[in-house]
Amino acid sequence: xxxxxxxxxxxxxxxxxxxxxxxxxxxxxxxxxxxxxxxxxxxxxxxxxxxxxxxxxxxxxxxxxxxxxxxxxxxxxxxxxxxxxxxxxxxxxxxxxxxxxxxxxxxxxxxxxxxxxxxxxxxxxxxxxxxxxxxxxxxxxxxxxxxxxxxxxxxxxxxxxxxxxxxxxxxxxxxxxxxxxxxxxxxxxxxxxxxxxxxxxxxxxxxxxxxxxxxxxxxxxxxxxxxxxxxxxxxxxxxxxxxxxxxxxxxxxxxxxxxxxxxxxxxxxxxxxxxxxxxxxxxxxxxxxxxxxxxxxxxxxxxxxxxxxxxxxxxxxxxxxxxxxxxx
Amino acid sequence: xxxxxxxxxxxxxxxxxxxxxxxxxxxxxxxxxxxxxxxxxxxxxxxxxxxxxxxxxxxxxxxxxxxxxxxxxxxxxxxxxxxxxxxxxxxxxxxxxxxxxxxxxxxxxxxxxxxxxxxxxxxxxxxxxxxxxxxxxxxxxxxxxxxxxxxxxxxxxxxxxxxxxxxxxxxxxxxxxxxxxxxxxxxxxxxxxxxxxxxxxxxxxxxxxxxxxxxxxxxxxxxxxxxxxxxxxxxxxxxxxxxxxxxxxxxxxxxxxxxxxxxxxxxxxxxxxxxxxxxxxxxxxxxxxxxxxxxxxxxxxxxxxxxxxxxxxxxxxxxxxxxxxxxxxxxxxxxxxxxx
Numbered sequence: 001x002x003x004x005x006x007x008x009x010x011x012x013x014x015x016x017x018x019x020x021x022x023x024x025x026x027x028x029x030x031x032x033x034x035x036x037x038x039x040x041x042x043x044x045x046x047x048x049x050x051x052x053x054x055x056x057x058x059x060x061x062x063x064x065x066x067x068x069x070x071x072x073x074x075x076x077x078x079x080x081x082x083x084x085x086x087x088x089x090x091x092x093x094x095x096x097x098x099x100x101x102x103x104x105x106x107x108x109x110x111x112x113x114x115x116x117x118x119x120x121x122x123x124x125x126x127x128x129x130x131x132x133x134x135x136x137x138x139x140x141x142x143x144x145x146x147x148x149x150x151x152x153x154x155x156x157x158x159x160x161x162x163x164x165x166x167x168x169x170x171x172x173x174x175x176x177x178x179x180x181x182x183x184x185x186x187x188x189x190x191x192x193x194x195x196x197x198x199x200x201x202x203x204x205x206x207x208x209x210x211x212x213x214x215x216x217x218x219x220x221x222x223x224x225x226x227x228x229x230x231x232x233x234x235x236x237x238x239x240x241x242x243x244x245x246x247x248x249x250x251x252x253x254x255x256x257x258x259x260x261x262x263x264x265x266x267x268x269x270x271x272x273x274x275x276x277x278x279x280x281x282x283x284x285x286x287x288x289x290x291x292x293x294x295x296x297x298x299x300x301x302x303x304x305x306x307x308x309x310x311x312x313x314x315x316x317x318x319x320x321x322x323x324x325x326x327x328x
Numbered sequence: 329x330x331x332x333x334x335x336x337x338x339x340x341x342x343x344x345x346x347x348x349x350x351x352x353x354x355x356x357x358x359x360x361x362x363x364x365x366x367x368x369x370x371x372x373x374x375x376x377x378x379x380x381x382x383x384x385x386x387x388x389x390x391x392x393x394x395x396x397x398x399x400x401x402x403x404x405x406x407x408x409x410x411x412x413x414x415x416x417x418x419x420x421x422x423x424x425x426x427x428x429x430x431x432x433x434x435x436x437x438x439x440x441x442x443x444x445x446x447x448x449x450x451x452x453x454x455x456x457x458x459x460x461x462x463x464x465x466x467x468x469x470x471x472x473x474x475x476x477x478x479x480x481x482x483x484x485x486x487x488x489x490x491x492x493x494x495x496x497x498x499x500x501x502x503x504x505x506x507x508x509x510x511x512x513x514x515x516x517x518x519x520x521x522x523x524x525x526x527x528x529x530x531x532x533x534x535x536x537x538x539x540x541x542x543x544x545x546x547x548x549x550x551x552x553x554x555x556x557x558x559x560x561x562x563x564x565x566x567x568x569x570x571x572x573x574x575x576x577x578x579x580x581x582x583x584x585x586x587x588x589x590x591x592x593x594x595x596x597x598x599x600x601x602x603x604x605x606x607x608x609x610x611x612x613x614x615x616x617x618x619x620x621x622x623x624x625x626x627x628x629x630x631x632x633x634x635x636x637x638x639x640x641x642x643x644x645x646x647x648x649x650x651x652x653x654x655x656x657x658x659x660x661x662x663x664x665x666x667x668x
Binding site for chain 2: 056057163165166193194195196197198199201202205220222223224226227228246247250260261262263264265266267268269270271272276278279282283
């Protein structure tokens with residue numbers, strides 16, 4: 001493999017102060033404001049690690065995932081991959097980066113071209129990156145199909161002949177074709193039923209071990225993230241409010257938002273009755289986020305300082321960081 | 329005292345399609361009492377929404393045929409006339425739909441839409457209807473309802489729109505509420521607000537509720553009784569505690585095991601139900617779950633089991649539930665509850 005050996009201590013990917021603002025225009029096309037979709041997000045990922053990015057709709061988790069891959073250009077900030085800022089890459093190097101960072105999309109129905117046979121869909125990535133001869137490419141596609149649980153005959157089928165779960169497996173196979181080192185999974189199981197969801201999650205875990213992959217796993221489903229992630233970052237209104245190893249986050253959530261979020265998930269067990277923290281009100285608009293701590297409008301513990309000063313994300317324990325004035 | 333509100337007896341809903349006749353619902357039984365919440369769960373395509381729509385007869389009558397009985401207070405809704413149905417819909421039985429974005433009319437204010445339903449069923453003038461609508465909106469926890477009532481759906485967030493839907497559904501104080509995936513389109517923190525609201529109003533009005541959902545967590549939180557559906561049939565009916573602690577049907581068991589847990593050990597692999605749900609055009613001859621069931625034998629593939637009374641509060645549609653249940657290992661849910 002052409003992937004260079006990376007020392008274990010060094011992060012595989014480092015996201016620094018990432019910002020993405022989308023302009024809001026009026027009917028004449030004049031910019032009247034900005035949606036602050038991602039606002040100063042930093043985190044890093046190790047090789048072979050699964051990093052879960054959770055939050056509710058509109059919190060910027062998907063935008064973060066897409067910006068890391070440079071599917072969207074950032075407003076500010078950098079993403080360091082192999083010592084280089086990926087937003088400054090050009091030409092050959094950009095292509096290499098694109099090969100090593102792959103993506104699995106949420107909707108298995110719209111992310112596969114309906115007019116191409118699945119064999120060709122998988123082969124296309126190899127063609128783009130000019131890998132192998134025609135015969136080699138075909139062999140590789142067949143191998144990959146078998147790996148994700150298909151028969152070789154299914155090479156010639158069209159996407160509509162497959163169910164949602166099968167298509168999602170094809171999406172995963174496509175990302176795997178070019179030996180990536182990191183896959184960004186944007187809600188990969190949200191569109192699937194529970195019995196199918198477990199098949200896809202198991203497959204993701206199997207291939208992770210086999211290829212030593214890192215996943216940036218974006219999801220709103222906390223039980224799924226708990227199952228698959230090693231570390232979790234919790235996002236609210238474009239900012240990362242807490243970051244911790246999975247077990248620690250679930251055992252000891254610190255940020256008031258994380259606590260409320262965890263307590264709101266209905267548990268599939270009628271024997272457990274929990275104290276639920278119900279948040280008042282609604283998520284404020286990202287066009288005009290609150291001053292100070294973005295969560296202060298809904299936070300049960302908010303004080304004067306929360307309205308004025310933006311809390312800085314700081315470590316309260318090794319690997320456990322939180323952005324909240326309560327822990328200063 | 330328990331009053332039987334709704335009784336669905338062997339409901340079958342057939343659709344005449346271009347590819348022939350399909351039976352989307354094929355043998356659904358359940359009863360709803362006043363003040364009770366019955367959960368109907370199943371994966372997509374199992375017929376749970378069609379069941380809900382059949383109760384109110386919302387499906388296109390030209391291409392749909394019903395069989396069986398739906399008794400509301402002893403009267404069969406399937407043989408009622410259109411006028412009789414109109415009097416029931418929205419007044420005695422109300423429905424909340426899944427998608428709050430598309431179930432409200434975008435060109436009318438929300439007040440207008442709630443008032444319409446109140447004036448249709450109750451003998452009040454417009455002013456009284458508006459007052460009633462404001463009261464309902466306040467009841468659902470919408471801040472400053474006097475102002476909100478003049479807003480259009482696009483000015484409200486998803487959670488707010490779902491509150492408007494609930495206000496509309498409850499404006500005539502129905503005896504029975506059918507909620508079709510009421511929180512699926514919402515975020516978890518909003519979902520918990522809406523579930524609390526439905527629960528609160530259910531107690532207040534002593535409503536019977538049918539909660540259609542695919543989320544077993546929601547079922548565990550709000551339902552007293554559960555009906556599990558697979559491919560158009562009810563395969564298990566049980567009180568909520570027994571279902572989660574000791575499911576009888578292998579499908580229910582598999583479904584419960586395949587959800588990732590928020591508590592307990594997370595290093596184990598998830599359980600997988602092999603295969604996929606067959607389409608309605610190729611329904612298996614015998615037990616519908618047989619092709620995916622680890623316990624299936626020849627009898628399962630040849631003969632369809634009936635929904636039988638397994639014990640006092642439970643029914644199951646399986647030939648082998650006794651043997652499987654006795655041989656089965658302890659459900660993970662009991663131990664998880666102990667260790668929590």
